[in-house]
Amino acid sequence: MQRMGMVIGLQPEKVAEYKALHAAVWPEILSLISECNITNYSIFLKEPENLLFGYWEYVGSDFEADMARMAASSKNQEWWSVCMPCQKPLETRRQGEWWAMMEEVFHHG
Template sequence: MSSTQQGVYPGRRLAQIVRLKPEYVAEYKECHSKVWPEVLKQIKDCNIEDYSIFWDDNTGILFATLRYVGNDYEGDMARMAANPKVREWWKMTDGYQTSLVPGAKSSDSEPGWWKPLEEVFYQP
């Protein structure tokens, strides 16, 4: 019997990209080596699990993957954005990045800063 048949929601898998400015590679890696506890707690409280960010040094692309396990994604993302410490983190890290979303101004506004990707294959 699968976990969904047993009533355990496996989560919604998401992936996003943004470009890291080459002059900020060291700063970006450093801040992510010690993410602020308030930010980590908010991520967990907003039902995000298995969150990873990968970096391609040839293109500068940051590739994020995560699993959302809640029941109200929009509501949880609104709660995330309402946290002043998260917004402070976003302001800092946005300065290290260039969005690939046309018209994006920051992580704290629409359209979103990180470009969502379509999943075209998954082998569990």
């Protein structure tokens, strides 16, 4: 199992919309997340800075393949098309990232 944390900004005028979207995530998206070996997925919002912190645990054996499967899903592409305009990627993210991945520096289990 691999724990993963990530961060992204949220457009101030989109906070209510983003909360509403995630209060009723489409069932197909929830199924896809599970099928791609992601568990314990949470997103936290820090206001007034409007930073989103995402956490999940990856329990599969081929992360790249699972992420490719997720990206290839037409329903997920539709979901991203409504979520991504709400988000504001960090300028300091690595090339190719939308959400900036974070290094785990402590865990107590």
